[in-house]
Amino acid sequence: MAQTTLPLVPLRRNDLPVDTVDLARFMLGKYLVHDLPEGRVSGRIVETGAYPVGDSTNHGYPGRRAYNGSMFVEHGHAYVRLTYGIYCVINVVSERAGTGAAVLIRALEPVEGIAWMQARRPRAKPRDLARGPGRLALALGIDLACDGADLCTGRGLWLGARGNAPVPFAVTTRIGIARETHRLLRFYVPGSPFVSGPRKLLPANAPPST
Incomplete structure (x- = not known):
C-alpha cells in the first residue's frame, strides 16, 4: 500500500492545472477521499484518462445538456455519470467554467x-477493490448524488x-x-499492480516520465 507518513492536505482549485491533459498527469499520486458517516475511505490515484476539448468521446463534445451540466462548471468539480446504465464513474472537471x-x-x-x-465489494481481491473506474466508485461509496461536488473543499468528497x-x-x-482509440491520453504509474485493464495492453518497458 501507499506510504502515508506525510500529512494529507486538501488540494485547492489554484493547485489544479486548467488543462485537461496536464490535469490527467498531475492527478497521478494524488488522493481521492470520501468522508462517509461510517468513516473515511481513500485511495492514491494511479491511473487517469483525459477527455479534452474537441475529443469526440468527451461527454461535453455535443455541448451542454441536462445529463452533462456539471462538466461545464468551474474546474475541480466532480462529474459523476452512469456507464452501461449500471456503474457510476467519477471524473474531475478540467477546464474553465463554460468549457x-x-x-x-x-x-x-x-x-x-x-x-x-471490502464490505461494498465483498468478492473482490484486495488488488481489485478500486482497479477500474466503476469498481473504485462503488468501493468509495460514490454515486450520482456526488455529481457536481466541489472536490477542493477538504470535506465530503475531495x-x-x-x-x-x-x-x-x-x-x-x-x-x-x-472512437479516437489511437490517442495517447491514458496516464498511469508504471509498475503499479492497481492499474486497470489487461496487462498486455500496457506498453512493455514503458519509460517513466516526470
Whole structure:
C-alpha cells in the first residue's frame, strides 16, 4: 500500500492545472477521499484518462445538456455519470467554467477504509477493490448524488496530496471507448499492480516520465 507518513492536505482549485491533459498527469499520486458517516475511505490515484476539448468521446463534445451540466462548471468539480446504465464513474472537471472537459479517474491504490471498501465489494481481491473506474466508485461509496461536488473543499468528497514530490508516469492509449482509440491520453504509474485493464495492453518497458 501507499506510504502515508506525510500529512494529507486538501488540494485547492489554484493547485489544479486548467488543462485537461496536464490535469490527467498531475492527478497521478494524488488522493481521492470520501468522508462517509461510517468513516473515511481513500485511495492514491494511479491511473487517469483525459477527455479534452474537441475529443469526440468527451461527454461535453455535443455541448451542454441536462445529463452533462456539471462538466461545464468551474474546474475541480466532480462529474459523476452512469456507464452501461449500471456503474457510476467519477471524473474531475478540467477546464474553465463554460468549457466541457474532464479527467476520468480510472484506478486507485486503496489506502484508508479498506474494510469498508471490502464490505461494498465483498468478492473482490484486495488488488481489485478500486482497479477500474466503476469498481473504485462503488468501493468509495460514490454515486450520482456526488455529481457536481466541489472536490477542493477538504470535506465530503475531495482531492488531497501528501507532499509535492514528482510522480513517475507513463502514457498509453485509452480503453473502454470505440472512437479516437489511437490517442495517447491514458496516464498511469508504471509498475503499479492497481492499474486497470489487461496487462498486455500496457506498453512493455514503458519509460517513466516526470
